[in-house]
Amino acid sequence: MKLTKIFTLLGPGIVWAATSIGVSHIVQATRAGADFGFALLGFIVLAHVIKYPFFLFGPRYAGLTGKSLLDGYKNVGSWAFYLFLTLTFLTMFFVQSGVTIVTAALAMNLFGDVMSLSQWAALVLTIVCAVLIIGHYKLLNTLLKWMMLVLVVCSLIAWFAAVGKLGFTPSAQAPEISLTSAASIAFIVALIGWMPTAIEISVWHSLWTISRGNKPGKETAKNATIDFNIGYLTSFVLAIIFVWLGALLMFGQGDGFAKGAAAFAGQLVGIYSNALGDWSWLLMAVVTFVALFSTTFAVADGFPQVWKRASVMIAKNPTAETDKRANKVYIISLAILAIGSWWIISDFAADIKALLDFVTTVSFVSAPIYAWLNYKVIMGADVEDELKPQGWFKVYTLSCLVVLTVFSMFFLWWKFLS
Numbered sequence: 001m002k003l004t005k006i007f008t009l010l011g012p013g014i015v016w017a018a019t020s021i022g023v024s025h026i027v028q029a030t031r032a033g034a035d036f037g038f039a040l041l042g043f044i045v046l047a048h049v050i051k052y053p054f055f056l057f058g059p060r061y062a063g064l065t066g067k068s069l070l071d072g073y074k075n076v077g078s079w080a081f082y083l084f085l086t087l088t089f090l091t092m093f094f095v096q097s098g099v100t101i102v103t104a105a106l107a108m109n110l111f112g113d114v115m116s117l118s119q120w121a122a123l124v125l126t127i128v129c130a131v132l133i134i135g136h137y138k139l140l141n142t143l144l145k146w147m148m149l150v151l152v153v154c155s156l157i158a159w160f161a162a163v164g165k166l167g168f169t170p171s172a173q174a175p176e177i178s179l180t181s182a183a184s185i186a187f188i189v190a191l192i193g194w195m196p197t198a199i200e201i202s203v204w205h206s207l208w209t210i211s212r213g214n215k216p217g218k219e220t221a222k223n224a225t226i227d228f229n230i231g232y233l234t235s236f237v238l239a240i241i242f243v244w245l246g247a248l249l250m251f252g253q254g255d256g257f258a259k260g261a262a263a264f265a266g267q268l269v270g271i272y273s274n275a276l277g278d279w280s281w282l283l284m285a286v287v288t289f290v291a292l293f294s295t296t297f298a299v300a301d302g303f304p305q306v307w308k309r310a311s312v313m314i315a316k317n318p319t320a321e322t323d324k325r326a327n328k329v330y331i332i333s334l335a336i337l338a339i340g341s342w343w344i345i346s347d348f349a350a351d352i353k354a355l356l357d358f359v360t361t362v363s364f365v366s367a368p369i370y371a372w373l374n375y376k377v378i379m380g381a382d383v384e385d386e387l388k389p390q391g392w393f394k395v396y397t398l399s400c401l402v403v404l405t406v407f408s409m410f411f412l413w414w415k416f417l418s
Helices: 003-009 012-020 023-036 041-065 069-076 078-111 117-166 182-193 201-210 218-250 261-276 278-314 320-348 352-378 391-416
Strands: none
Touching: 012 041, 012 117, 012 201, 012 218, 012 278, 023 041, 023 078, 023 182, 023 218, 023 261, 023 278, 023 352, 041 069, 041 182, 041 201, 041 218, 041 352, 041 391, 069 078, 069 201, 069 278, 069 352, 078 117, 078 261, 078 278, 078 320, 078 352, 117 218, 117 278, 117 320, 182 352, 182 391, 201 278, 261 278, 278 320, 352 391
């Protein structure tokens, strides 16, 4: 099958993967390998396993019904709909700033410090907003497919080169590691929070799925599931690769990641160039920038898509005029998101790790809420009984929900009551 044909079949699942393979993989997974070796590999596997069904429900529900999870939340109850919007508003500026500040730092590392970090962030956000307003989802989808292909190929090359040069395990003597220390627990929570990404992104995935305009039904749901599984598998494989690279190249070397954004980006790119050789610095600087740039694009589209759809749902009698107003809502919310994120970045430039750990921890704590809502939606009346989770998959889903809830409750107890 031709590459262009494969690209045509892929869609929202790759956009979802672009959202995932950014901060959580290139930054947090690499930090996990650098600071803990392979000790946290099990947590990364666990995060993918316990979040899988709740991510799957997004494209599956959209494929079956032609409606987004946001519509499904409204069917659960108005409280669920407005709770999601409230949580979205409270977190969207921090999430967008978290991915944008890394993108800006990588841009500074690639092109030089001709501008300050906040100025690079402003430029990145301006370009992203312009592309989304002009090209919408179609252009976003095309760009991200090629970005993901480049990232996957180059990351595999880096992994093979690192293993060939250093072996399968770190050669340095491993330092003593305590997974029960306060710092370790805090980082594990941050790691799982965005690994592979936050569960609320499933709402965006459902919106991207229905934007393709396919007729809802079993066939559309099947294709959406295949598309998602390809993206999810890509996310899982790359997460393992980034942990591995961090472990081989930094674990036991006595060097941790810097707090400052510019130095942080330099170390990140250095991991790849150390594996491949000095000749590869430019290549990997471009690749890591592209990876985070793609995430910034996807996140910048996801939040406004939520507000756009919400504006239509809130209207009592939707008309053609409602759709026009919804497009204006998209543009206005995109502008507000960019401005608010840039303002946060200007305050966190000196400590990029603190910002990333904060937003990922929020996602960790809120994960059970979104997981439960997604389960309620897929079990709702607008999904035929035979198409709802049944048998072992239902047991698996409920078990995952219990694990997410226990994790969240344990962290809250440990943080505030222990």
